[in-house]
Amino acid sequence: MKAMSVKAKRFATTIVVMAICFIIAVPVHAAYSLRTVTIKVFQDQSYLDTYSYDPDYIETTMRRVAYPFKNKWNISLKPSYYNVWGMPLEDCPNGYYAGCDNSNCGSTCVNKFQTKNHHNNFNYNTLFARRSYDYVDFDLALVVSGANLCHINDEGIHSTGCLGWTTSIGGDFMMVKQNEDRGDIQNVRVIQHELSHAFKCEHHTNTTDCIMTGGFDENMDYNLSSIWCSQCEKKFNRTQH
Amino acid sequence: MNMKGEKAMKKTLFIVFAFVLFLLSLFGCAQDTNSSLESGELTVTFFESSEELAQHFASHPQFADSTSQTPSVFSLKDSIAGLELDEIKLTGAFVYYKYMPMGHVEDVQKKSINRGSATFSEKVGASSAPDERLNQLAEDDTYLPDDSHYLFDKVSVGWNYNGHGDECLEDFVNRNNDRVKELPDCPGFYFSDCVTPRGTLYGKMLYWVQEDCFFQAAIPIDIYEEALAELTAPTPVMQRIQIGDVTE
Numbered sequence: 001m002k003a004m005s006v007k008a009k010r011f012a013t014t015i016v017v018m019a020i021c022f023i024i025a026v027p028v029h030a031a032y033s034l035r036t037v038t039i040k041v042f043q044d045q046s047y048l049d050t051y052s053y054d055p056d057y058i059e060t061t062m063r064r065v066a067y068p069f070k071n072k073w074n075i076s077l078k079p080s081y082y083n084v085w086g087m088p089l090e091d092c093p094n095g096y097y098a099g100c101d102n103s104n105c106g107s108t109c110v111n112k113f114q115t116k117n118h119h120n121n122f123n124y125n126t127l128f129a130r131r132s133y134d135y136v137d138f139d140l141a142l143v144v145s146g147a148n149l150c151h152i153n154d155e156g157i158h159s160t161g162c163l164g165w166t167t168s169i170g171g172d173f174m175m176v177k178q179n180e181d182r183g184d185i186q187n188v189r190v191i192q193h194e195l196s197h198a199f200k201c202e203h204h205t206n207t208t209d210c211i212m213t214g215g216f217d218e219n220m221d222y223n224l225s226s227i228w229c230s231q232c233e234k235k236f237n238r239t240q241h
Numbered sequence: 242m243n244m245k246g247e248k249a250m251k252k253t254l255f256i257v258f259a260f261v262l263f264l265l266s267l268f269g270c271a272q273d274t275n276s277s278l279e280s281g282e283l284t285v286t287f288f289e290s291s292e293e294l295a296q297h298f299a300s301h302p303q304f305a306d307s308t309s310q311t312p313s314v315f316s317l318k319d320s321i322a323g324l325e326l327d328e329i330k331l332t333g334a335f336v337y338y339k340y341m342p343m344g345h346v347e348d349v350q351k352k353s354i355n356r357g358s359a360t361f362s363e364k365v366g367a368s369s370a371p372d373e374r375l376n377q378l379a380e381d382d383t384y385l386p387d388d389s390h391y392l393f394d395k396v397s398v399g400w401n402y403n404g405h406g407d408e409c410l411e412d413f414v415n416r417n418n419d420r421v422k423e424l425p426d427c428p429g430f431y432f433s434d435c436v437t438p439r440g441t442l443y444g445k446m447l448y449w450v451q452e453d454c455f456f457q458a459a460i461p462i463d464i465y466e467e468a469l470a471e472l473t474a475p476t477p478v479m480q481r482i483q484i485g486d487v488t489e
Binding site for chain 2: 010012013042043055056057058059060062063069078079080081082083084086087096097129130132133134153159161162163164182184185186193203205206208209211212213214217218219220221222223224225226229230233
């Protein structure tokens with residue numbers, strides 16, 4: 001009888017210890033504690049020109065951007081705004097798939113960060129900004145630009161259709177293109193998409209409605225909390241920054 | 242070895258076992274979060290017509306779904322609720338048709354900047370300065386943007402071209418069940434209200450499935466009834482195009 005009792009105690013202790021290990025090791029997704037993430041927002045000259053130096057526009061955009069991050073993940077995005085000058089911006093006159101060549105712009109678009117003209121200037125400007133502008137006291141940095149920047153994508157295709165760039169999955173520096181033609185909603189969704197990269201989400205080809213597949217680009221309901229599919233929810237690392 | 246010594250050894254072994262288990266769990270998590278470091282892009286491409294979109298899909302096999310091998314392309318009506326088709330947009334896994342008010346005049350000067358006719362001179366060095374007005378606004382937690390910032394006058398209708406619409410709709414509704422509800426008298430259609438921070442209803446989103454594709458439509462509130470009647474009509478506004486039928 002006594003031996004049984006000791007065994008039962010041991011069993012119970014084992015279960016308790018394993019449960020504690022499990023709770024510590026596996027992130028609990030319910031009832032997140034508040035996490036404040038500071039973000040330094042740089043408005044470049046082309047953005048200020050496009051939106052006529054209207055302070056309400058970027059402020060409203062960032063409040064819309066922040067909503068699902070707060071509601072879903074309890075991440076409070078705290079932006080601080082800076083105007084920047086001196087970006088090597090130059091608009092690309094050529095469209096998606098219509099690559100730069102000698103006949104339309106003087107030379108072929110190539111993957112070089114240092115170029116004489118606009119070639120590959122999305123990458124170049126992103127790196128230029130990261131090297132030039134101090135954001136050491138912030139968790140994240142975001143450059144908003146109104147310029148028509150281009151680059152050569154992973155498939156070797158000349159692209160002006162890329163609207164945002166994050167230096168790496170889980171990285172802390174982003175640059176986005178904002179455009180009146182595409183509308184306010186797309187401007188908000190592009191920043192949410194890049195921020196999701198910063199929290200470890202990646203592109204995927206799942207059919208689900210997701211911020212990482214363009215599924216919210218025209219969704220005018222800014223108060224939806226779940227803009228991430230279940231796959232991206234698993235990848236989202238709320239303590240990344 | 243006496244009983245006490247045996248107990249102590251068993252305890253120690255147990256603690257070591259638990260610690261190893263703990264480390265293994267941590268290692269598993271770390272592997273998950275560090276699985277990849279890569280950059281990528283989500284591009285936006287515009288088309289003049291459904292046929293041009295179908296041609297694009299046909300000539301770029303990377304768009305084919307792994308199961309069906311055929312992206313779904315629909316031809317939509319040229320006008321919805323009195324608005325005329327303005328552009329067709331492909332972004333990620335979704336295609337959007339956008340309808341503008343007839344006679345809508347675009348700001349040519351602003352458009353020329355966005356489309357690349359303007360150039361920005363390169364200055365030597367870089368500088369930045371805090372935007373005091375904006376930073377004051379950002380610190381004001383009681384600030385509410387004006388309702389006019391939320392108004393829109395375009396209708397957009399979009400679908401995911403890779404299909405599996407039923408799963409997609411179910412997943413979407415389940416994930417947003419606090420806001421997305423079934424539309425009364427229209428089985429299979431769901432909606433969510435678009436409301437400003439001041440509480441003004443400025444539009445509605447519709448969600449439904451047609452021919453295995455997840456559809457969504459953004460509708461300004463002032464033309465909601467008219468657009469809803471067209472989008473939920475027994476004869477759908479969307480007609481599927483067979484990509485194989487389109488030749489380059």
